[in-house]
Structures are given as structure tokens and as C-alpha cells.
């Protein structure tokens with residue numbers, strides 16, 4: 001009821017602006033494309049001037065709830081028919097606030113290229129692109145369910161003018177249609193629903209329709225996309241795109257079974273999408289794709305002379321409500337995007353995301369210009385919020401100027417070229433290489449200084465310390481071996497004194513030989529003590545220490561056995577016992593001594609080989 005009253009008010013308002021109300025729409029054909037998540041409505045309008053005065057503008061009206069989702073509106077003159085249509089004449093479209101316009105409606109004025117005189121007609125095409133206007137219903141489904149969507153509109157064209165003839169075609173994806181509103185002249189042809197023709201309808205005629213249908217097309221929405229384009233005058237444009245993507249389709253509830261999904265993905269997860277395809281410019285190189293975990297090598301890349309295609313496959317299938325964040329990066333040849341005009345350089349680059357049929361809620365385009373760029377201006381085909389910042393990277397003195405272009409509700413139709421103009425003196429271009437040359441020179445000097453300072457610097461390095469310690473351990477072990485050898489020499493002297501005894505029978509000489517041997521060994525053991533405790537305290541000696549300790553123990557045993565043997569032999573001589581008796585008494589000791597001596601020699605060899 002409220003809307004009706006609003007419309008009557010508007011009709012009244014239009015009566016006061018005769019140039020608008022003199023128009024009649026002879027024919028309007030509308031085509032609504034619902035084959036992706038983005039709704040595209042193309043209307044071909046044939047308008048005629050029935051008044052006396054020339055008309056220069058056509059008024060388009062939209063309900064405000066549609067305008068909320070209106071991402072793109074475009075009008076062209078439509079000359080010819082079908083494929084021969086020429087899109088040469090883009091018409092300017094501006095939002096207006098007509099006096100008396102009700103708040104539930106929004107108006108746009110299309111300027112005609114030439115005034116339309118009495119009785120003349122003109123045909124134009126209007127493209128309106130909407131985001132988020134297909135509503136999942138039910139809102140929540142399980143993994144195995146298909147996704148159903150609801151679309152609402154009016155079967156009649158919302159027009160401030162009388163409409164003589166009209167029709168509407170709703171194109172659906174080729175799948176199940178749950179239900180659709182049937183009114184007079186409604187037909188279903190395959191996956192197209194046709195409404196009309198309807199004739200001679202007064203201004204603001206309205207007939208609501210609802211279409212409920214299956215669609216498992218990806219509902220990929222980038223809640224935020226940052227595209228960073230960095231220009232290097234040395235031949236490269238580096239593009240890095242940071243995506244934060246969500247599937248805005250029906251949310252899935254219940255458990256997700258990856259096993260079931262992998263076994264039969266089309267049956268067990270029809271509403272999910274597994275991949276996205278990005279159409280990059282031709283000659284893109286060094287392409288990569290990574291997410292929070294790291295580089296993903298399963299992405300695929302195709303290229304020909306017209307484009308480079310990158311297939312992005314998230315690590316898991318994207319069900320409704322699921323999110324993923326990833327980055328893609330690539331380099332482009334500078335000469336394809338940077339040009340010169342009237343003493344200024346300019347970047348000519350495409351806005352929008354290169355990913356097919358993605359909606360971007362908020363897009364930030366960051367153009368990083370070379371350091372020293374000045375007089376920066378932007379030319380864009382649609383309104384964009386503009387701001388500036390500075391990016392500082394290595395080799396920069398004052399930082400690079402960054403132009404930030406921000407736009408919400410971005411659709412593939414926004415993949416249009418914009419330009420960033422700037423001035424730049426070639427001298428500035430030499431700054432970086434000069435800095436590099438000085439930089440290398442500085443590095444060279446530093447290197448020389450470093451080499452000279454090498455010994456003092458590297459002394460503190462852990463590997464150097466370890467090496468030093470090991471050398472110390474080796475020196476100490478050599479001293480230990482040396483002492484053991486000297487002990488063995490003392491043993492030999494003791495043996496020699498026993499042989500002397502058997503020849504001369506002088507017990508006294510033998511006794512004094514033992515005494516001196518005893519004190520020499522004591523001296524040697526005293527010398528050994530600090531060496532052993534050094535080895536025990538050094539971590540570098542840990543692996544060799546047990547062998548050293550074994551060597552010293554065996555040497556001790558050997559020495560004790562020798563002393564016992566020596567004492568026994570001397571005792572026998574003093575008691576004047578015979579040779580055989582002596583043999584018997586020392587026999588057991590002698591065997592032990594031979595074994596021990598062999599063991600000591602083996603241990604010495606082992607340690608020596610380290």
C-alpha cells in the first residue's frame with residue numbers, strides 16, 4: 001500500500017518535469033541471468049518522444065532494496081540487432097534525486113547522445129549487475145544436500161513511463177527448478193522461464209515473482225582483497241594479491257566427512273567448490289600461490305599469447321560458510337603496462353580481481369610507484385575512493401609513494417583499465433644503481449676489514465671453541481701416553497734388575513732398584529693426576545675418557561703384579577730357595593703380567609689412533 005502511494009507521488013512529480021514525462025517505452029525486453037552467483041539484468045529499451053519538446057534524458061527507476069546490491073550500472077546505445085549490435089556509444093548514467101521521489105525508489109538519469117525530437121525513437125541497452133541478491137533457501141544444508149536459491153523480482157518492468165510492450169526471460173543454470181510464480185503468459189523453455197508479452201501497462205506496474213531453483217555454482221566472495229602492484233623501472237611490475245575468501249552459499253551443518261567427500265565428491269558435496277580460476281595477463285611470470293601454511297604446488301598454470309590461467313585449489317573443498325586466505329603473486333613485463341604521454345609516465349592496469357565470477361566486498365588496489373615519483377594523478381572509469389601512503393623498503397631513502405584505491409562491491413564488470421599518471425626524472429632512476437654500487441663497495445671494504453679481523457672475531461665462534469678444546473684434549477692424551485710409556489720403562493728396569501739378580505745373586509742391588517722404581521712411579525702418578533682430572537672435566541674428552549681410565553687401571557694392576565713378583569723373587573733369594581721353587585711361586589703372577597701387558601699395549605694403540 002505504502003509503495004503504491006509513493007508511486008502515485010512520483011507520477012505526480014514527473015508531471016512537473018515535462019521533458020521526462022513525454023517519453024513512452026515502445027518495447028522493453030529484459031533478460032535476467034541467474035547462472036552464477038552474480039545476477040545480471042540486461043534490458044533493451046526502445047523509447048519514443050510523444051511530447052512537443054526535445055528530450056535529452058531517460059529516467060531509470062530501481063527499488064532501493066535492489067540498489068543496495070547494485071554493483072554496476074551501464075548503458076549503451078543499441079544500434080543494429082543481435083551480434084551486429086555496436087557498443088560504441090557508452091551513455092553517461094547518474095544517480096538523481098528528483099523532487100518528490102519516494103524514499104523507496106532510486107532514480108538514475110541516462111543522457112542521450114543527441115536530443116530526441118518529437119516522434120523520434122531511440123534504443124538503448126541497460127546492464128545492471130547485482131551481488132548478494134540470490135538468497136540460499138534453506139539457509140542451512142548438510143554436506144550431501146544440493147543448494148537451492150531464491151530470486152525475487154517483478155514480472156513487469158519498473159518504469160516511470162507507460163510501456164507498450166514488454167517481456168522478461170529468466171535464465172537458470174541447467175538444473176532442478178523447485179518452483180516459480182505463474183501468472184498470465186508464463187512459459188518454461190528448458191532452463192529459461194519466459195514472462196510476457198504484456199501490453200499497454202501504465203507507469204509503475206508491478207507483479208511480484210519468485211523463482212526457487214537449484215544452483216551449485218561457486219559462491220566465492222572475497223570479503224577483502226588487497227592487490228599490490230609495484231612498479232620497478234628496471235623492467236618489472238610485481239603483483240601480489242591477498243585474498244580472504246568465503247563461500248557465501250548455504251551454510252553446511254552437521255559433521256563434514258572428508259572420506260565421503262573424497263569417495264564421491266559430486267554426490268556427497270555438491271554445494272562445495274574445489275577450485276577457482278584466475279585469468280592473469282599474458283606474459284605473466286614467476287607465478288605462485290600460497291596459503292597460511294606455505295606454497296601450494298598443486299596449482300595449475302596454462303598460458304597462451306592472450307592470457308595466463310592459474311587454477312587455485314584450496315587444501316580443502318569450500319563448503320558454505322567456510323573461509324580460506326591465500327596469496328597469489330606474479331611478475332609482468334613493464335613495457336606491457338607502463339607508457340608515456342605528454343612528458344608523464346602512466347601505468348595502465350586492470351582494476352578488479354582476475355578470478356572468474358568472484359564478488360569482492362572490499363577491494364584495495366595499492367599502486368607502489370618508484371621512489372622519486374611526483375605529480376601523481378589517477379584516472380578511473382568509475383568512482384573510487386583514493387588515498388596515499390608511503391612504503392619504505394631496502395635501498396629507499398624517503399620511501400615509495402603508494403596510491404590506494406578503495407572500492408566496495410566489486411564484480412568482474414569492474415575489470416576495466418585505470419591509469420596512474422606521474423612524473424619521474426631519469427636521474428632518480430640512477431639513484432638505486434648508484435646506491436647499489438656504493439653498497440657493494442661498502443660490502444667489499446667491510447669484507448676486507450672482516451678478513452683481517454677474522455682471527456679475533458672467530459675465536460668466539462662455537463665451532464672454533466670446540467676445535468680448540470679438542471686440540472687441548474689431544475695434547476693431554478699424548479702426555480698421558482707419554483707417562484704410561486715411562487711407567488712401562490720402569491717396569492722393564494724392574495724386570496732387568498731381577499735378571500741381574502739371577503746372574504749376580506746380589507739381593508741389595510735388586511732391592512734398591514725396586515725402591516727407585518717405586519719412587520719414580522709415585523712421581524709419575526703424581527704427574528698423571530691433573531691430566532686425568534682435566535680429561536674428566538672436559539666434554540670433548542667424554543668419548544675417550546673410559547679407555548684412558550681403563551689404561552691407567554690396567555697399568556696399575558700390572559705394576560702391582562710386577563712388584564709382587566719382584567718381592568717374591570727377592571724373598572726366595574733371601575731364603576736361598578731353588579730355581580724351580582721360585583718358578584712355581586711366581587708362575588701365576590707371570591701369567592697375569594703377560595696378559596696385562598698385552599692389554600696395556602692394546603689400549604695404548606687404540607688411544608694413539610684417535
Ligand SMILES: *[C@@H]1O[C@H](CO)[C@@H](O)[C@H](O)[C@H]1NC(C)=O
Nearest residue numbers: 286287288289290293294295
Ligand atoms: C613461494 O614461491 C615463491 C615463488 O617461487 C617464492 O618467492 C617464495 O619465497 C616461496 N615461499 C615459500 C614460503 O616457500
Ligand SMILES: *[C@@H]1O[C@H](CO)[C@@H](O)[C@H](O)[C@H]1NC(C)=O
Nearest residue numbers: 339346347348349417418419
Ligand atoms: C589500457 O590498455 C588497454 C588494453 O591494452 C587499452 O585498450 C587501453 O586503450 C589502454 N588505455 C590507455 C589510456 O592507454
